[in-house]
Amino acid sequence: MQFLVVGQWQGSASSRAMRLGDGAAAIAADLPRAATTVVEVPTGAGDRLETAVARYTSVLAVAERVAEETAVAPEPVLVVGGDGASVLGATTALTPDTAFVRIAGSSGYRALNRAQPVAAETAALRLLVDRPADLFPGLPVVPAASVVVAGVRGVEEAERAALDRAGVTHLDVDAATPDAVAAAVDATGASAVFVHVDLDVLDPSEVDGLLEPVPFGLDGGALVERIQAATRGRRLAGAALTGFAPVDPSRAVDDLGVILRVVGAVTTASRTA
Numbered sequence: 001m002q003f004l005v006v007g008q009w010q011g012s013a014s015s016r017a018m019r020l021g022d023g024a025a026a027i028a029a030d031l032p033r034a035a036t037t038v039v040e041v042p043t044g045a046g047d048r049l050e051t052a053v054a055r056y057t058s059v060l061a062v063a064e065r066v067a068e069e070t071a072v073a074p075e076p077v078l079v080v081g082g083d084g085a086s087v088l089g090a091t092t093a094l095t096p097d098t099a100f101v102r103i104a105g106s107s108g109y110r111a112l113n114r115a116q117p118v119a120a121e122t123a124a125l126r127l128l129v130d131r132p133a134d135l136f137p138g139l140p141v142v143p144a145a146s147v148v149v150a151g152v153r154g155v156e157e158a159e160r161a162a163l164d165r166a167g168v169t170h171l172d173v174d175a176a177t178p179d180a181v182a183a184a185v186d187a188t189g190a191s192a193v194f195v196h197v198d199l200d201v202l203d204p205s206e207v208d209g210l211l212e213p214v215p216f217g218l219d220g221g222a223l224v225e226r227i228q229a230a231t232r233g234r235r236l237a238g239a240a241l242t243g244f245a246p247v248d249p250s251r252a253v254d255d256l257g258v259i260l261r262v263v264g265a266v267t268t269a270s271r272t273a
Contacts, residue, residue, distance in 0.1 A: 001270045002073040003028070003036040003080055004090070008062045010046050010055040011085030011120035014211045016245060020082050023209055023244030026252040027080050030260055035075075039065050041082075051135060052112035053127070059120045063089035063136060070238065076270050078263070081242035084108060084121035087196045091128060091140055093238040099190035100128070100142050101181075101230045102149045103223065104198035105214055107159045107170065109149075121242075125149065130166060144168045148184040150176035150226060151201040154214055173201070173217060178229035185230050192235040195227060195269075197262060199243035207255045209246035220258040224265045231269035239266045 005028040007021030021041065028036060039062065046058025053059060066089025070077050079090045084104070094100065102108060108125035110118045112132065120127065127135065128142040149163065149170040163170045169184045185193060204213035206220050218226070241262060246252035 001035065001267045002075050002077045003031045004066060004069050004077055005036060005038045005080045006041065006062060006066060006082040006086040008041050008059070008082035008086045010042070010058040011083035011124070012211065013054070013119035013122065016211055017083065019209070019211070019245035019247070022249070023246050023252065024080050024082050026246060026249065026256065027241070027244060027259060027263070030256065031080070037069055039069060048117050050114065052114045052117055052132070053120050053123070053135065054117040055120070059085055059088070060136060062086065063139065066090050067092045067139065076236050077238050078266055079240040081240065084198050084242045085124045086242050087124060087240040088127060088136060088139060090238050090240055091142060091194065094140055094142065094194055095192060095237065097190055098146065098192040098194055098237045099185050099188040100147045100194050100196070101185060102147070102196045102198070103151050103201050103226055103230070104149070104196070105151060105153055105173070105200035105217055106198065107149055107152050107155045107163060109159045109163055109168070111158065111162065129168065146188045146190060148181070148188065148230070150181050150184070151218060153216060176226060178225045181226050182229040182232065190234065192237045193231050194237045194239065195230055195266065196240040196242070197223070197227065199241070199259070202258070206258050207244070208251050209244050209255050211243065211245045220261055224261055227262065227265040227269065236266070236270040241266070
């Protein structure tokens with residue numbers, strides 16, 4: 001497996017967003033150097049250019065760089081973010097037979113409205129499934145019927161309704177058992193899978209370095225089980241791990257045990273499918 005380290009912070013709305021770059025770097029320190037590429041992230045916040053996406057120019061620049069690296073990678077790519085929008089460029093690896101599985105506490109399906117620009121990570125899934133043609137040109141549009149969202153909690157009703165209208169399968173954290181996740185992926189008919197894990201799916205007791213901790217999430221072992229359920233018997237087209245924002249380096253070390261188990265689950269899936 002190839003690793004792309006993408007310390008993007010511009011897709012987050014959090015006042016602590018710049019910690020995401022530190023989180024990506026902390027994970028990178030434990031990855032095999034020969035298989036790891038660091039993607040340069042713009043230093044500036046970027047301009048929205050009157051689009052519905054805040055800091056659009058920076059997020060677009062990173063997506064294009066990730067897409068370029070993904071296109072030439074000799075093996076499936078694991079994007080190590082950064083905010084949740086770091087995944088956008090990696091979807092160039094998706095083929096028509098690929099299911100896109102988002103394991104996250106949030107839906108990533110915030111509405112796009114030019115009058116009220118949103119942070120890219122809050123609409124990352126919507127940008128893949130249902131976006132205006134002038135946003136992120138060159139990135140594939142992911143069919144809603146091939147998408148599974150698992151582990152969400154506290155999602156606004158407007159986002160739930162939008163997911164239902166689009167035909168996106170979504171499972172709340174209590175409903176997202178390994179069997180339910182496997183069945184939802186089976187229902188897509190896909191023979192390959194792309195897995196995006198955002199660490200906000202975890203309970204705050206598991207990982208200290210979460211930007212927006214929400215209680216009643218999964219523990220580390222349960223997250224690994226759901227990754228295994230989503231990928232079992234299928235080719236891994238690619239993956240992303242986002243949302244690590246440690247307060248300081250010493251506390252990052254305390255979180256890495258759980259995070260590296262997640263990395264291990266993904267890399268194992270890439271070898272066993």
